[in-house]
Amino acid sequence: MVHKLTAEARQQFFADHPAWKEAEGKDAAETTLTFADFNEAWGFMSRVAVYADKHDHHPEWFNVYNRVEITLTTHDAGGLSERDEKMAAFIDRIRG
Amino acid sequence: MVHKLTAEARQQFFADHPAWKEAEGKDAAETTLTFADFNEAWGFMSRVAVYADKHDHHPEWFNVYNRVEITLTTHDAGGLSERDEKMAAFIDRIRG
Numbered sequence: 369m370v371h372k373l374t375a376e377a378r379q380q381f382f383a384d385h386p387a388w389k390e391a392e393g394k395d396a397a398e399t400t401l402t403f404a405d406f407n408e409a410w411g412f413m414s415r416v417a418v419y420a421d422k423h424d425h426h427p428e429w430f431n432v433y434n435r436v437e438i439t440l441t442t443h444d445a446g447g448l449s450e451r452d453e454k455m456a457a458f459i460d461r462i463r464g
Numbered sequence: 465m466v467h468k469l470t471a472e473a474r475q476q477f478f479a480d481h482p483a484w485k486e487a488e489g490k491d492a493a494e495t496t497l498t499f500a501d502f503n504e505a506w507g508f509m510s511r512v513a514v515y516a517d518k519h520d521h522h523p524e525w526f527n528v529y530n531r532v533e534i535t536l537t538t539h540d541a542g543g544l545s546e547r548d549e550k551m552a553a554f555i556d557r558i559r560g
Binding site for chain 2: 406407410414417420421426427428429430431432433
């Protein structure tokens, strides 16, 4: 069972991950990444996909050419959870 | 130089590819695919990514878990072109 972050933990999340902002209209965090080209964007997405499949936690994401928009939330928890925090930390580590 | 499909070719496109519909508000074609799980969706996306990089023509696409939404258009042509037709044919061939 996974729980939503507490109000304090949520605040800490956005303080710790300045590249992420609160999504409008839902309890989620979002970020946009821009790469040199599609090949580089896809390499990044592949690393996130392996992480996602391993941890059974999946992003909502949009890609066009060199741009990747990611929204993280945990449906089972009804909002941002520790799983999103871990995935955001992974993404921040590899976003270059 | 790539040109937009003529009105007749555009009509033929949607007749030939019934899984695709006209996007609202732009000259583009869109489809939604549903897979067994994220792993299968990602396998499909990887095949499209290899095609995209090889042909230097890229989809706009959104994924969450087992669902993939794809929009095809050719920015250089200002709308649907032969490149989109070829990519749609490839996607239809592998969508299973």
